[in-house]
Amino acid sequence: MARPTDQELDVAIAGMLRLGVSLAAFVVLVGGTLLLRHPWSPIPDYTHFQAGGPGLRTLRGIVHGAVRMEATSIIQLGLVVLIATPVARVVYCVVGFARQRDRLFVAVSCMVLAVLIYGLTKGR
């Protein structure tokens, strides 16, 4: 396998980022359209914060809701795709640096990835 140059890596990463953002925006738009099927229903009180149910706060709950075609869950699913996009970028860099035989930056990228995974899984 040929070692990719820095420039090739850059262009591949940019393309991946755009794909992720476009996909996320599309899914959010689908959810938004479904949400507006009932345009005159009132919005909840947002002046004081209250955490919603697990249906919109956990991956499992979001996927369950999205399968049932619930508008808010589909929007959240799009946002999860969006959050996953930069994470995928870091994974891509780990692979890219490994192909360049750049051990130091494989280690640096893995550190960033570890912090991201901690934030996504252990965070509360």
Next chain:
Amino acid sequence: MSVAAFTSLLFAASVLAGFLGALTGLGGGVVIVPVLALVFKVDIRYAIGASLVSVIATSSGAAVAYVREGLSNIKIGMFLEVATTLGAILGAYLTAKVSSHWIAIVFGAVLLFSAASSLRRRSGLVPAAAKRANALAKRLELSGTYPGRNGKEPYTAQRVPLGFGIMFGAGTLSGLLGIGSGAVKVLAMDQAMGLPFKVSTTTSNFMIGVTAAASAGIYLSRGYIDPTIAMPVMLGVLGGSLMGTQILLKARVATLKSLFALVIVALGCEMIYSGITGRI
């Protein structure tokens, strides 16, 4: 208010915020959070949740243009992301500990700083210190070339530990306030590390998405990201910033930029005032 009215008003405000954020180079987050909190009277935690999501969208969306120009430095970005992501996790934890009054006050201070830094004049020259070799920068290969006036001009990072430290602070602000904190990131690279200004801004933009993703999981599991608010904000800010970037490429916007900086100053003062008087 009905869902239709709320989401369309929010969408319109977000397009404007994204547009303004792109023109000033500050990002949509610094505009949309005060608008949500002050105009829409939304709890600041919902505001920063929606803002953080829009920050990921604009950062990743804009990266395409910059990376093609070969300006952003992926290695420097990745190295500094160790600091910003750790900071972002600390910041996200702090949002649960700090009262919304304090979040508003800190937010206002960051707005004032960002407005000032967007108006500061750029010399465009690499400081004299840049000629000195830096052992850590050499070891980590934190250098590169960028397309300058005389062809490819080389640069090497200076004062790496200082830059790394400021980046940790930038990450903390990002996680605490739901913004990209691009102004602080540029400060770390441009001022502390002596990197060329264009390399600093584009690498900063590149780092914002990863930094924001570190706190986004914590925001989501706490319920800060509400779909009804985040949907129009994400789509609006993304659309507005794409429009802003197009205009930035075609027109000279110096006057417009100073005018918008004044708007940001006003928002910053209002946030601090609302925080102190307890209205937020």
